[in-house]
Amino acid sequence: MINHEKYTAYCGLYCLDCIPSNKKLFNILNELENLLEEIKFDKYAELKSKTNEKFNDYSKFVEVLNEMKKLECVALCTEGGCKKNCKIRECVKEKNFQGCWECKEFKECELLDYLKGIHSIEHNLEMIRKYGVNNWADKRGKHYNWL
Ligand code: SF4
Ligand code: SF4
Known part of the structure; x- marks a missing residue:
């Protein structure tokens, strides 16, 4: 029960309804961050930015990803x-x-x-x-x- x-x-x-308590979300964010680092996506983004200027904002994306990770609530309110x-x-x-x-x-x-x-x-x-x-x-x- x-x-x-x-x-x-x-x-x-x-508490469990709050986005900061959404374990699935934070697992995905951590997994994504690890994978991006492992495959050195920053280098790939640099390369892609030569033909697609949107990739110039890749560091901004990483910044937002980090801020999202900080939203996690590690304990319940009580x-x-x-x-x-x-x-x-x-x-x-x-x-x-x-x-x-x-x-x-x-x-x-x-x-x-x-x-x-x-x-x-x-x-x-x-x-x-x-x-x-x-x-x-x-x-x-x-x-x-x-x-
Ligand atoms: S810390 Fe404050 S705002 Fe957050 S759930 Fe508890 S009582 Fe509500
Ligand atoms: S306990 Fe405090 S915060 Fe809660 S409703 Fe009453 S006055 Fe407001």
């Missing part, structure tokens, strides 16, 4: 992963709550505003409140609004 409590972040996100100095996490702990779902102010809370613009935070918090932290996961909303 999946331990949904473990994957439920203080703010009401479900284990200190995600944002290092998360004001939401600090606030929840100060109030001795398990998560924002226990807070009467979650609808008006400004700390959650940024997340509300991207994720179904209010819906999730209502579901956790109604069904409990172990039984809400199958009722969670779209993680990213654009999906």
